[in-house]
Amino acid sequence: QWSDARQGLKKAVGAGNYRSWIEPLELENVEDGVATFAVSTAFVANYVAQNFTDQIKHACRRNGLAVDRLRFDARPDRVPARPQPDAAPAEPAKPRDAAGEDGFKPDSRFTFDRFVVGKSNEIAFAAARRVAEGGQVIFNPLFLHGGVGLGKTHLMHAIAHEYRQRHPDKTVLYISAEQFMWRFITALREKKMIELKQLFRSVDVLMVDDVQFLAGKDSTQEEFFHTFNFLVENGKQIIISADRNPVEIADLEDRIRSRLQCGLVVDLHPTDYELRVGILQSKIEYFHGIYPGVSIVPGVVEFLAHRIVSNVRVLEGALTRLFAMGGLVGRQITIEMAKDCLADIFRASDRKVSIDEIQRKVCEHYNIRLSDMTGTKRLRIYARPRQVAMYLCKDLTNRSYPEIGRRFGGRDHTTVMYAVTKVKELMTTDSAIAEDVELLRRALEA
Ligand code: ADP
Ligand code: MG
Incomplete structure (x- = not known):
């Protein structure tokens, strides 16, 4: 199953990344939703975790591995080290790592220099720069929100770089809300809560990425709340990101919601055409450094900026693939080549699955009426398809829980x-449901 999932990742991450990072991953085991991989070094573990977690999880799930969380263990005995590829230039050693042993290294590609500014993100950019200067804390927290792939994580890492450069004696900790939860759970289990509290409370800047993940996680929220208050009261800077405004995060305690709003809330809007052209141009410069032999014909940039409107990550992925292809076959990147080799991306970008479509397809599949799907009947023959449809809506559209x-x-x-929880769970215990969901997903994505 892992070999299928791994194969599936080739497309998602591009050939170069695949060879360097994905191919060497050895799946050790999957237990309680945690997939453990052996890798050669701690550096690789970190890099893969920071860059490919979502894709790997997705690929695993698609191939029948029930995985909620990934672990990467450095096991040089199992996986021999390979020469590190260019894509990840070694970071110069930092005088002091964030929070001592924590070992967070900002991604060296995510700097302010490399962030292209346009109308849709200029305020977020300016706020991030201001916070990175340090000095007196004015916005606390800085809350960045926006859709996936619009640069939230990039800006947070950029703040970390800049802040550390200006204040080498201070500590910056960046953590995703998901990691925060796992750290918390592990500490509870291993009776190391005091150490964990100390760790979080000893930092000068705390960044928590993707806090929407805390929705519904009551005791993690509680811990987060106390950490948050402690740091704010002590004049430490907090930076938070989420995929939506605090008001729209369902299942968040009110006191946390109001805390999150009491600093500066800024959003990253979807990119416009000009910004996409700007981003493509800046990335092309970077790719020319890696693939000096590959050239790109005029018009390709405009073509891509028109056709790929979803998010910057997809835009980047498209370029990575084109340059990798160009490098392999030693030719120019043309519009024809782009059409050919990005067909799947265009399809996904053109087609946004709608809630209506999902409801219709699911009704058809289970042979029930639309009115039964949205109605009040509680019989399982209606309730189950309804739950499956809700699950697919959450998975395939970017609608929020309340909207759905x-x-x-x-x-x-x-x-x-x-x-959503129920269907996820059923998919691991009931192969008929798992099959239904996969069939429907494929039909909807086709
Ligand atoms: P988010 O955290 O909002 O989902 P990321 O920060 O991970 O998004 O951004 C996705 C990718 O797009 C990253 O590789 C990032 O460098 C790139 N990116 C996003 N916005 C910009 C921008 N304005 N300029 C340059 N690169 C960008
Ligand atoms: Mg992010």
Whole structure:
């Protein structure tokens, strides 16, 4: 199963990344939703975790591995070290790592220099720069929100770089909300809560990425709240990101929601055409350094900026693939070549699955009426398809829980959350459901 998942990742990460990072991964085991991989060094573990976690999880799930979390263990005995590829230039040793042993290294590609500024992100950029200067804390927290792939993580890493450069004696800790939760759970289990509290409370700047993940995680929220308050009261800077505004994060305690809003809340809007052209141009410069032999014909940039509107990550992925292809076959990158080798990206970018479509397909599949799907009947023959449809809506659209609930006859967001959890769980225990979901997903994505 892992070999299939791994194969599937080739497309997702591009050939170069695949060879350097994915191919050498050895799956050790999957236990309680945690997949453990052996890798050659701690550096590789870090790099893969920071860069490919989402894709790997996705590929695993698609290939029947029930995985919620990934672990990468440095096991030089199992996986021999390989020469490190150019894509990850070694960072100069930092005088002091964030929070001592924590070992967070900002991604060296994510700097302010490399962030292209346009109308949609100029305020977020300016706020991030201001916070990175340090000095007196004015916005606390700085709350960055915006859709996936619009540069939230990039800006947070950029703040870390800049802040560390200006204040080498201070500590900066960046952590995703998901890691925060796992650290917390592990500390509880291993009775190391005091150490963990000390760790978080000893930093000068704390960044928590993707806090929407804390929705519904009550005790983690509680811990987060105390950490947050402690740091704010002690004049430490906090930076938070989420995929939506604090008001729209369902299942977040009110006191946390209001805390999150009391600093500066700025959003990153979807990119416009000019910004996409700018981003492509700056990335092309970078790729020319890696693939000096490959040239790109005029018009390709404009073509890509028109055709790929989803997010910057996809835009970058497209370029990576084109340059890799160009490098392999030693030719110019032309519009024809782009059409050919990016067909799947264009398809995905053209087609946004709608809630209507999902409801229709699911009704068809289970042979029930649309009114039964959105109605109040509680019989399993209606309830199950309804839950499957809600799950697919969450998975395939970027609608929020409350929005989805509304479209299912005005149900509460907690009902949708429950349905999503339920279906996830069923997919691991009931192969018929797992199959239904996969069939439907394929039909909807086709
Ligand atoms: P998010 O955290 O909002 O989902 P990321 O920060 O991970 O998004 O950005 C996705 C990718 O797009 C990263 O490789 C990042 O460097 C790139 N990116 C996003 N916005 C910009 C920008 N304005 N200029 C340059 N690169 C960008
Ligand atoms: Mg991010």
